[in-house]
Amino acid sequence: MPDLIKVAKFGGTSLADANAMNRCASIIEFDSDKRIIVLSATSGTTNLLASLATIDDLSARLSVFEQIKENHHNILSDLNLPDEYQKMLDELLSGLKAKIESAEPHDIREMDTLLSYGERLSSTLFTGLLNSKGIEAAYVDARKIIKTNSQYGDAEPLVDQIRDRAEKFLLPEIKSKRLVTQGFIGSDKAEITTTLGRGGSDYTAALLAEALDADVLEIWTDVNAIYTTDPRICSDAVPITEMTFDEAAELSFFGAKVLHPATLKPAIRKNIKVYVGSSIYPDQPGTWIVKNTLDKPIIRAISLRPEQTLITVHSLDMLHRHGFLAKLFQILAEYKISVDLVTTSEVSVSLTIDTNQTGLLQRLSPEMIKELESIAEVQVEKDLALIALVGNNLDSTAGVSGPLFNMLDNINIRMICHGASSHNLCFLVDQQKAASVVQKLHKYFIPQKVEN
Ligand code: ADP
Ligand code: ASP
Ligand code: MG
Numbered sequence: 001m002p003d004l005i006k007v008a009k010f011g012g013t014s015l016a017d018a019n020a021m022n023r024c025a026s027i028i029e030f031d032s033d034k035r036i037i038v039l040s041a042t043s044g045t046t047n048l049l050a051s052l053a054t055i056d057d058l059s060a061r062l063s064v065f066e067q068i069k070e071n072h073h074n075i076l077s078d079l080n081l082p083d084e085y086q087k088m089l090d091e092l093l094s095g096l097k098a099k100i101e102s103a104e105p106h107d108i109r110e111m112d113t114l115l116s117y118g119e120r121l122s123s124t125l126f127t128g129l130l131n132s133k134g135i136e137a138a139y140v141d142a143r144k145i146i147k148t149n150s151q152y153g154d155a156e157p158l159v160d161q162i163r164d165r166a167e168k169f170l171l172p173e174i175k176s177k178r179l180v181t182q183g184f185i186g187s188d189k190a191e192i193t194t195t196l197g198r199g200g201s202d203y204t205a206a207l208l209a210e211a212l213d214a215d216v217l218e219i220w221t222d223v224n225a226i227y228t229t230d231p232r233i234c235s236d237a238v239p240i241t242e243m244t245f246d247e248a249a250e251l252s253f254f255g256a257k258v259l260h261p262a263t264l265k266p267a268i269r270k271n272i273k274v275y276v277g278s279s280i281y282p283d284q285p286g287t288w289i290v291k292n293t294l295d296k297p298i299i300r301a302i303s304l305r306p307e308q309t310l311i312t313v314h315s316l317d318m319l320h321r322h323g324f325l326a327k328l329f330q331i332l333a334e335y336k337i338s339v340d341l342v343t344t345s346e347v348s349v350s351l352t353i354d355t356n357q358t359g360l361l362q363r364l365s366p367e368m369i370k371e372l373e374s375i376a377e378v379q380v381e382k383d384l385a386l387i388a389l390v391g392n393n394l395d396s397t398a399g400v401s402g403p404l405f406n407m408l409d410n411i412n413i414r415m416i417c418h419g420a421s422s423h424n425l426c427f428l429v430d431q432q433k434a435a436s437v438v439q440k441l442h443k444y445f446i447p448q449k450v451e452n
Helices: 018-029 045-054 058-079 083-102 108-132 159-174 201-211 245-253 264-270 324-334 366-373 401-407 431-445
Strands: 006-010 034-039 137-140 178-182 185-187 193-195 216-221 242-244 273-278 287-290 299-314 339-344 348-354 377-391 415-418 424-430
Touching (some): 006 018, 006 201, 018 058, 034 108, 034 201, 058 083, 058 108, 108 178, 159 201, 178 201, 201 216, 201 264, 242 245, 245 299, 245 377, 264 273, 324 348, 339 415, 366 377, 401 431, 424 431
Parallel strands (some): 006 034, 006 216, 034 178, 137 178, 216 273
Antiparallel strands (some): 185 193, 273 287, 339 348, 377 424
């Protein structure tokens, strides 16, 4: 039995080809505490599968299939896996082909089943790779463990059921072998496949870490660490050695793609340390996310979340009347719209909606707008980006908003939320200008080349 239980998750770019998969296998080989291995689909596969939602023509749909088949066959042959894995892979691929031929492109429920093939293919290959390296490993279908509600495309996990199943099916097994399973996918009460939203493999790994009372959750990805901002946007970004659960939760919620926004929730519930590191350079220091850190900088990091929609409703009925906001939120709830930020004035309310999520775009329907228009004037603004300064005591520290507004004096700020949380100050700007705003703020607020 290992000393500790570590759950290790590897993302899509970490599994892009046979070389990348071999690097991940070596990370596992040298640490016998890594008992649960959670995998994303290979790089690009989920995007290919997701593109099927907008392709009606069968021959175009089948050419997507051929691309996925070729990519996985190439990895299989480069890894030189035994015939049994070729057979397993081909069975999965023929299931995928049949599903592509029969599925209704616009049905979000069928989409989840299609998307699940990405993770099922990658984890089949990876189980074969570990065993061929002499690391005893078994494939586990995550849908047996990760029970969710039936909100296809963005399902909510059912934590108690997940814990019961993990204790029953995983705990006895991890003593003798590594278990390889899929991130992102689960199943509902009727055993129909669901997904946890794009990027959801991080969340799966955190849910399993929680269910098994793991000691450490490891997220292996294509960056060395969590940086002070997305290093793709800002070349001055600095790797963060240690940060708190609260800071990381806010950062991911406000758009840092490095972690799915819900990942920290299970870790916080069970106080499980999270490590973010690079599967390409595993020896480089990564980021530890823990309950408390010695330093509490006012600004730890800056995030950017694109594709936000701002809905402003305006009605004189709001003035000194009760019930208007209740009516407004009731309509949004009926259409399952999740609102992120809200600001109100005497006669108007502005709300932001993340239209970057799979599924949400479909739900921002003309019918919903019509219903809103029955109670108020409605304005919808698209192509905005949400920028958040994430840190500590931002609600009570002087000297942040002054320089911030000075720097942005020629930028049209569409909405500001300040004071509701001590961990963030955020605002909406035109998406086209967002990257340059982040670069500017980063230069001013983040000390350069100094380790946090
Ligand atoms: P994976 O496939 O491993 O899940 P993702 O692409 O989902 O990887 O997340 C890693 C990416 O997150 C990085 O390549 C980087 O561009 C982006 N990212 C955004 N914000 C940050 C940040 N603050 N620190 C590090 N990476 C970030
Ligand atoms: N493969 C899924 C996606 O690309 C889940 C993940 O990678 O975390 O969204
Ligand atoms: Mg990811």
